[in-house]
Amino acid sequence: MLEINDMVCGYGGVAALKGISLQVKTGQLVALIGANGAGKSTTLRAISGLVPPSSGSLVFEGKDMTGAKPPRVLASGIAHCPEGRRVFPHMTVEENLNMGAYLRSDASEVAGDRDRIYVDFPRLAERRQQAAGTLSGGEQQMLAIGRAMMSRPRLIMFDEPSLGLAPNIVEQTFAIIRRIQAAGTTVLLVEQNAFAALGMCDHAYLLEGGRIVLSGPGTELIANEHVRKAYLGG
Amino acid sequence: MSEFLQHLVNMLVLGGTYALLGIGLTLIFGIMNVVNFTHGVLYTFGAYMMFIVVQQLGMNFFLALPVAVVAGWALGAIIELTLLRPLRGSDIDTTMLVMIGAWIAMQSGALWIWGGVAKSVATPFPEAPLVIGPVSVSWLRLFVLAAAALLIVATYLLINRTKLGCAMRATFQDHDTASLMGVNVDLIYTSTFAIGSSLAAAAGALLGPVYVIFPQMGDLAAVKAFAIVILGGLGNITGAVIGGFILALAEELGAGYVSSGYRDAMGFLIIIAVLIARPTGLFARSERVG
Amino acid sequence: ETIKIGVNEPLTGAFAASGTYVVNGAKIAAEEINAKGGILGKQIELVIEDNKSNPTEAAAVAEKLITRDKVPVMMGAWGSSLTLAVMPKLMEYETPMVVETSSSSKITTSGNPYIFRIAPPAPVEAAAFRQIVDKLELKKADFLVINNDWGRGTAEDFSRMFKEKGINVGLVETMDQGAQDMSAQLSKIKGSDSETLIVTTAVDQLTLIFKQAAALGLKKKIITTGGSQNPDQIIAQAGAAANGTMHLTTFLPWFPEKTPNPKATEYFIAEWKKRGFDFAGCTESFRGYDGIRTAAAAIEKAGKPEAAAIKTALWAIDVKGLNGDIVFKKSGPEGKESGQSQPNVYLIEISDGKVGMKSL
């Protein structure tokens, strides 16, 4: 479904990705793990078009998307839930969710999806008219996750979705991710909670210093000595 | 008493024009975060457009208004595309200085083209004022007030009730994330600036005939507009409207009952006082730390 | 080989319109003189510089004209603060300047012997008005004046004269130079018990005041002072609101025959029209015309284009100016007197959209 070949990109001359190739198959849940600064977020940003690649190619569902701008990427069916929440601080919770459905014109179904998110995250339902910038960190994270789902993507990318969430909400969030996968949405997941991520994914990639150094089924990576030592704390 | 009533009526009329000046700038300064020194020039431009269309081309006054507004829109779009777009992502002071450069150049351009002698525009309104008891007010100004109210309401609805308005606000709060939502941020930048500019031109087109038209007419208007926007709270349309009336009230009463020499000082003192009491304007956005 | 005369005027900035008028008048004078063979057998050349309506620039321009262009005499610099800023330079380089417009009394009273002014300061205007004020039957007057040396000076000198004449003085309101909305001041004046309003400001604000006074239903006798009113522009822009207003002017382009030098006036107006300028500009531009002719006459009298000689000669000239004889009288502290000439002052009235002499 998504194929990246030898992608290089960076910020102002310094390469953060030094030639990355990866594949995501339709319906799969693919995890991307790595240390701080390894380039995980940069990979997601490159896919969604926030940072332009300096070389390499990106193909989504057979269409070449190399260098496409974010709106086009989203329109083609890829949603990106960015790292660090990035909610629109001076807009209400409801407006933030509506922004997630910006490209959709089916108003009634949008409302339905929104209610669905309120059911998933009752905390947000209590806060509909609150300015998103005044929400607590975890509440903002829930909002960011909900907002990304509002576009009804075929591929959804989460960048550290569990960040700042209470344990029970983390659990629930992973359940939601599994649920949307089961409903047919492909998922690309970046997680610091490597144990959980590897446990639930079909396939995983390990990034170090802007390169992919290991890939395989999640269970295989969990068993890997190097991964255990460097990422699973044991 | 009758003098006081007259002051109040003046305040209403003046406040309406101030509010109109304020809302265009709220879009560009409050929402886009561009310290827009060309706002006054666009106001002047709108006024000269009226002069050209009415006095030189002989068109109908009411038809000329939309022409001026559209011309302001186009000029705003051009400014955004040529001056602001290449500097996207630079800090606010850099774009401010570019706007200063454009202001200086465009104002001198106006002087070059039209000369320094003031122009005026004939209007279809009767010269005799509307007199109600001790109070009188000109028909033209009433028309301006009505038109201003219309534009203000339209802008309010645009920003707060439409998808485009939502996208505008989102874009300037976090432009990367807005683009992740599918917003064409380039288009939003250009159209926000253009809409703000067309409002400035509309203000000029409406007020030009009330006053007289000359190249520096926008300077004072711009300073007042900045003050109004800040008074109301950045990016808040309702705030800008109320700010406009407060400034008008301060000036009227200052001139009427304190001293005409300190007329403008009253306005500025009010601004200082308000900001000391409420450091982020009358309608502050809620913020939090941590 | 030409004789240079420096012209230091605001061509950009707030006073651009007036400065440009003055320069246009100056050019007419220079061409007229040159067409007649120049002075001392040489053509004159105007070195025109823009002082940007800014005192610092006005001083810099004077510096340039004197040291770079080596002009032996200058004309300038329109506004009082512009002229005042130039004055130290005149002392420094001992170069005389003909002041064509500025009205502050400080200019001729602060002991600068290089200043020769042909514009009337407020006391001169007030003195001229004194002659006719009885016939106007004023009882009580309010003032609305521009908040600068000119407006404030006028309010002071006219009030003093009124009080001497037994006329009461009511409100004295001011407005900022750039102000566009005077409704607040006018509302206050509307409520006062005076029957007359004296207004001093430039033509643009006068237009606004007449329009706004009409809109407020203010019914008072309005008299403007200062001679920069430009009635034609007022009539064009204020329409009926200008009817009934009276104006103290120093130049009568509408009635060339009533001016001190009808032929010169006719010539000037013809030239002005020939160049396609707005007739309305005459009331300001004639100052530039007179200023250059004054400077030229002094050079001629001096016999050489040298500053010291010109300065001496300026005391001795007698030029038939468009608004009266230009003869300089001493003004200011002894030993360092500046020159001041006494132009004529007239009262005109606008009625039915036309300018007429006020019949008294």
Place this chain on the structure above:
Amino acid sequence: MKLIATLVSIAALASVPLWLRDPYLMNALITTGIFIIGAMSLNLLLGFTGQLSLGHVAFFGIGAYTSALTSLGFDIGVFGDFHIVHEPWPPIAGFFLAIVVAGLCGYLVGRLSFRVRGAYFVIVTISFAEVVRLVALNWVELTQGPLALNNIPSIAIPLPGFDELVMRTKFHNYYLVLAVAVIAHVLIARLVRSHFGRAMRGLMENETLAVSVGIDVTRTLTLAAVISAAIAGAAGSLYAHYIRIIDPDIFAFINTVTMVIMVISGGKGSLAGPIVGGLIFGLMPVFLRPIMAPEAQWIAYGGVLIVILFLLPRGIVPSFSRLLSKQRGQAPAPDGMAFAKNDAKEPA
């Protein structure tokens, strides 16, 4: 390395009156120098605390009026018959008083800036300048209002054992301005390189964080405002005694804009920025004057400003030093886009 460059520049500037014989250019250099001192003081606020004072000319003007009134004397009536009469003092006293009075006003505005920030600060400063202008305009008894204060004497420096040195000629004034500029420069440089300067930077970039590590906002901003205002006041005093006439137009907005142009085009937050920007935009009108029509000069002025910013958006000095450090092989500082920009000001 830097020190040598500084000394060479100062020596070069000091030699100018020895070979430049054109009084017109000297005059332009002196007035430009005075505005550069004003710009340097503005840079302390804008470049190092991030607070844009669009009313900076207020301090400049207050300095000018203080100095002029001190040396001219005044007589004002309060409560009817009671009069405050001030006999003229030597201008040099006016110079120092200008620094003190402007500094005090800086203190006032600094206390205000404790509450308002960013755009709100900009408007408070504009308003302050306007109010000061209107007071200068309307308090005729003290300031002569629009009638202007003229015949302001030149500064005279008493030299022990000799007669006083009267700063009347351009030669004198040039060195006077240069000396004040160098002192101001050194003061500002020392200040911003000390922990005070770092505290200012911290407040500029992330106030919440700065406060949380113990930086006192009020104290830091007030200190910056006082020093900045005092230096602007010194510049204003030099202006008054050099031009020798001041009127309320000194508070004109365009004068602040000129300083802002000098600072940002040269590079805010860089010590050399206002000097480079100041020389370019201070002297440009002199070179434009002979070659084009007056309106065109302004258009060119605005155009050059825009072009410089297009080519060097950070301002001249920072952009060039970046270029230099790149050539020397140092890692260029990347743009902090991503989340960083979001963190600086907006709420959680």
Place this chain on the structure above:
Amino acid sequence: MTTAVPALKVEHVAIHFGGLVALSDLNFTVDEGEIVSLIGPNGAGKTTAFNIVTGFLAPTHGSVSYRGTPLDGLKPHQIADIGLVRTFQRTSVFPNDTIYDNLLIGLHRQSRVHLPEALLGLPRARLTERKVRERAHELAEWVGLGRRIHDLAGSLSYGEQRLVGVALALAAGPSMLLLDEPVSGMNASETHTFVELIRNIRSRGVTILLVEHDMPMVMSVSDRIVVLNYGRIIAEGPPDTIRNDPAVIEAYLGKAAVHA
């Protein structure tokens, strides 16, 4: 280890935003040298409690004192001066400065000299300057960013910025450190290292109040845990008690966490 002298005392603290009660009648203490964790569901009021303790918010009711000094009405910088320093839940750095300059700004309290000394460049000012520069290098090494010390903080990855945030707080020389989700964005191994870091800090006598959702970390490092829900304390005690408290499991931990 703990000397049982209360360092921080939070008494009857309540605050609301408009109609929303974020904290009501909050009471707890942290003893000198203790590591206490404050946990609870999202939006329970933990960060708000931090904001009140460090002076960024004024409580509607109640008071806070540190080492006997009431903190009411003190400004955040004054509280930092007393020795209470916090980190932020959101990444918080000086983005346009290098890591080195970030730390120098953080070292503000250690680099104070009088204005004239700084302006005249007197010896004491220079000596202080040298000392803080050394300290900045030390701190950067300590959080493992020594190699990147001349990179702009804004160009670091999320996790790296969080490390800078902690280093900044340490630079301020706290006697009590309040950490708001310090290990969010770190993986298990990095968290492990960080736990060592915290223990290390505590062993130098710094009291620590921690907010964190990473339960394994909280359980392993805390002496005591305070649990908040909807602005109220619902449980308080040592890790083992909290882990098995049904109310806490219900409101916060969820079923899976029981095994952590």
